[in-house]
Amino acid sequence: xxxxxxxxxxxxxxxxxxxxxxxxxxxxxxxxxxxxxxxxxxxxxxxxxxxxxxxxxxxxxxxxxxxxxxxxxxxxxxxxxxxxxxxxxxxxxxxxxxxxxxxxxxxxxxxxxx
Amino acid sequence: xxxxxxxxxxxxxxxxxxxxxxxxxxxxxxxxxxxxxxxxxxxxxxxxxxxxxxxxxxxxxxxxxxxxxxxxxxxxxxxxxxxxxxxxxxxxxxxxxxxxxxxxxxxxxxxx
Numbered sequence: 001x002x003x004x005x006x007x008x009x010x011x012x013x014x015x016x017x018x019x020x021x022x023x024x025x026x027x028x029x030x031x032x033x034x035x036x037x038x039x040x041x042x043x044x045x046x047x048x049x050x051x052x053x054x055x056x057x058x059x060x061x062x063x064x065x066x067x068x069x070x071x072x073x074x075x076x077x078x079x080x081x082x083x084x085x086x087x088x089x090x091x092x093x094x095x096x097x098x099x100x101x102x103x104x105x106x107x108x109x110x111x112x113x114x
Numbered sequence: 115x116x117x118x119x120x121x122x123x124x125x126x127x128x129x130x131x132x133x134x135x136x137x138x139x140x141x142x143x144x145x146x147x148x149x150x151x152x153x154x155x156x157x158x159x160x161x162x163x164x165x166x167x168x169x170x171x172x173x174x175x176x177x178x179x180x181x182x183x184x185x186x187x188x189x190x191x192x193x194x195x196x197x198x199x200x201x202x203x204x205x206x207x208x209x210x211x212x213x214x215x216x217x218x219x220x221x222x223x224x225x226x
Contacts, residue, residue, distance in 0.1 A: 004157075039202055041219045043158070048213070056213055090157050097209040100146045100165075103214065105157030 003027050004106040012112045021076045021109045023091030031055075032074040033092040033103065034066060043060045045089075050097050069093055081113045098101055115143060118206050120217025133191040137204035140185065144206040148214070149178065151191050152201045161202070162189070169220050194224045215217045 002039070006023040013019055025032060033056075034046040048056035048064040063079040074091060088108045094101040119138045127133045137147075148163035164171045164187065166179040171178045177190040191198055204217040 041152075042223070043203065043219070045213060092220045094155070099209055100163075102148075102160045102163075103158075105159065107155070108156050 002106075004091055004093055006106040006109050008079070008109060009080075009107065010112075012114060015081055015083060015113055017081050018077070018079045019081060020084045021089055021091070021110070021111075023074050023076070023106060025072055025091075025093040025104070027091040027093055027095075027104060029095050029104075030071055031094045031097045032068065032071070033094075034076050035090040035092060035105075036060075037090060037108070039087040044091075047074075047076075048097065054079065055097055071102070078111075081111075083113050085101050086111055086113045116160070116215050118204060118215050118217045118226060120204050120220060122220060123218065124223070126223045126225060127194045128158045129194065129196060130162070131224075133194045133198065133222055134188055134224070135202050136186065136188045137206075137217050138186045139215075141206070141208070141215075142185070144215075145208045147180065147187050147204065147206050148164050150183075150203045150205065151201050151218075152203065154200075166184040187225075191222075194222075196224045196226050198222060199224050202211070 004025045007076045024049045032049045036042045049068045052068045065077045066074040068074045094103045121210035150159045151161040152158040175192045180187045201219045203219050205214040207214045
């Protein structure tokens with residue numbers, strides 16, 4: 001039983017394309033996140049949703065747009081992909097956005113832009 | 115002030131040895147300090163966490179030492195095993211706007 005699942009796991013696409021990554025959690029959590037991990041392993045939060053409402057929106061290009069149809073799903077759509085978007089994107093969830101809650105990560109989506 | 119500085123960037127330890135990874139922070143409002151472990155090809159997973167009301171927390175071979183006055187905390191892995199080889203992240207957070215501030219990660223290699 002995968003707690004946080006994201007698809008696709010691997011994605012190779014050309015510059016300028018639009019792509020989406022889907023995420024679902026079956027933990028009953030209220031809060032979901034998108035993180036980006038670059039080639040140096042640095043983890044950077046991109047967005048956070050609590051009960052379908054955006055609560056954290058870090059400085060990321062407008063080309064990245066999250067969408068939360070319900071509290072168990074948080075999808076990431078990326079327009080006009082650029083070479084610098086190549087990274088691993090992790091979806092994650094936690095019970096609520098209160099400090100001290102464990103964040104559960106998916107296995108990541110490896111995006112390569114060529 | 116929101117940064118968490120982690121060192122070393124990489125660490126090689128012999129099997130059976132003690133692995134030590136250090137983190138330092140500036141924001142005294144931080145009230146939660148977790149360590150996450152990430153294996154290649156996987157997402158990070160919570161390993162152990164501490165609150166500032168205690169100076170040490172131990173779970174099996176893993177211990178967090180916390181020094182509030184120095185604003186530092188560290189992860190000690192006793193009797194390190196090859197299966198402990200992974201990237202370790204320290205982090206810190208506070209309050210209701212829950213955003214973990216992450217360290218840069220330490221790649222740990224345990225040599226057999």
